[in-house]
Amino acid sequence: MxxxxxxxxxxxxxxxxxxxxxxxxxxxxxxxxxxxxxxxxxxxxxxxxxxxxxxxxxxxxxxxxxxxxxxxxxxxxxxxxxxxxxxxxxxxxxxxxxxxxxxxxxxxxxxxxxxxxxxxxxxxxxxxxxxxxAAPTAVIDLRPDEDALFGAMAGACRRNIRKAAKSGVVIEEAGADPAFADEFYDQLRDVFAKQNLVPTYSVERVRSLIRHLFPVGRISLLRARDSDGRCIATAVLPWYRRTMYFWGGASYREHQHLRPNEALIWHALRWARARGVTEFDFVGANSYKAKYGTTEVAVPxxxxxxSPLVARLRDAAKHGFALRQRAAARLGRIRQPATTTGS
The missing domain is CATH 3.40.630.30 (Gcn5-related N-acetyltransferase (GNAT))
Structure with a gap:
């Protein structure tokens, strides 16, 4: 036992x-x-x-x-x-x-x-x-070569990656830039605003994550810039040993036609593979992730x-959180309209 x-x-x-x-x-x-x-x-x-x-x-x-x-x-x-x-x-x-x-x-x-x-x-x-x-997650096996990884993606995804490059989108490592957390969070607010919601955590959580992981080299912070040098999308990618994780990604809606999100993921896959990482974990199995050639893994x-009462309280708290999030989004729109200006 x-x-x-x-x-x-x-x-x-x-x-x-x-x-x-x-x-x-x-x-x-x-x-x-x-x-x-x-x-x-x-x-x-x-x-x-x-x-x-x-x-x-x-x-x-x-x-x-x-x-x-x-x-x-x-x-x-x-x-x-x-x-x-x-x-x-x-x-x-x-x-x-x-x-x-x-x-x-x-x-x-x-x-x-x-x-x-x-x-x-x-x-x-x-x-x-x-x-x-069930809580499945979507993963990509990074052991095949780059051509095989690219070929496993949906045709539309490959075209979007090429479009980003032709449009002048450039991916860069943010390093220890203290402005990164604010850039990411401003874009995240825009992502949630599209669904009439607000982010489920504050910018302080992003800063805390970077503060704890960056000094030990366990996080990659990526920016996508357009041809004018504006930061239009970001990605937060912790990694350790064999796996890189998609902790968060965000972009401004007004620049999504340049396809920076696909360019960020493609850069991350190659970056991780070059460092011996063998798996990319999207941390969830949303339908949009399938275009990258993912495999679904069940992780209950x-x-x-x-007591049954505690179980009911847990479920009620989860439902209440969703209601408060929507209420906060409505209040935010009344007080201050969402903006989509670049940083």
Missing amino acids: LRLHRVEPAAALHADRATYQDRLLFHTPEWLAFVAECQRAEPVLATVSDQGATVGHFTGLLTRRCGLRILGSPMAGWTTSYLGFNLRPGVCRRAAVRALTRFAFDELGCAHLEVRDRGTTEADLAGLGLRWD WARQSR
């Missing part, structure tokens, strides 16, 4: 965690510091043991909602794709999930648990008392509550 034991963060612990082949960016100390800062949450690290021998690790964060202790690994809204487990080959993920529920409710005294683990399948969750959403988002 597997068991989870909470441990304090230490250099030796992180060194051991780094030896696991399924370790992702989201398990690193820098990413946890980013989430903890933005969500006012407390990181929770635990070893997974089998008869006293360590066979894996668990990563999550403790937070409070309505006075209730919640263990998120991760929670929706944290702009974090996956957390969950790092396990040695052959260790049963179903058994790890079963041990996690005991750990969350018995040892930590939580009222609610959410987990999205890249290696866990719906079959692993069946019969354990959890509910889950599971949750369990101590």
Whole structure:
């Protein structure tokens, strides 16, 4: 029987965690510091043991909602794709999930648990008392050569990439430019305004992400400029080991006819591949991503509550957030019309 034991963060612990082949960016100390800062949450690290021998690790964060202790690994809204487990080959993920529920409710005294683990399948969750959403993601295998990657895209996508180049769109690395976060966020507001919404997070989250990841070289910040040198689109792309993630992308509507978004993704794919990255993860499976030649991967988002009332409160909170977002967008349009001027 597997068991989870909470441990304090230490250099030796992180060194051991780094030896696991399924370790992702989201398990690193820098990413946890980013989430903890933005969500006012407390990181929770635990070893997974089998008869006293360590066979894996668990990563999550403790937070409070309505006075209730919640263990998120991760929670929706944290702009974090996956957390969950790092396990040695052959260790049963179903058994790890079963041990996690005991750990969350018995040892930590939580009222609610959410987990999205890249290696866990719906079959692993069946019969354990959890509910889950399918939550697939779209990925691109970067191991083929550039010609094969380009050829796997839809014809319209390839034409758009060529159009961007012919129109004078240039992609550049933003580096440590402090203006980047504001540029990205201004474009993001325009993206949401198109749907009569407002962004789900503030510009401070973008700044926090860059502040924690840029010094350790785990993020690529890209700009697309038009032929006049105006920044018309941006992309935020954390990466670690084998995978680059599409954390966020935005562009001004008035310049989208130049196709900067496709040019940004094509640049990112080549940039990542040149550095030995073998997978590009779009972090979600929206239909527009299929044009890049993606493959859909199922990554269920599971949750369990101590009582049915807590489960209903969670669902009501999710619905209430959507209503508040739309209300905020309406209020914003009354106070100050959205602008689409370049930076």
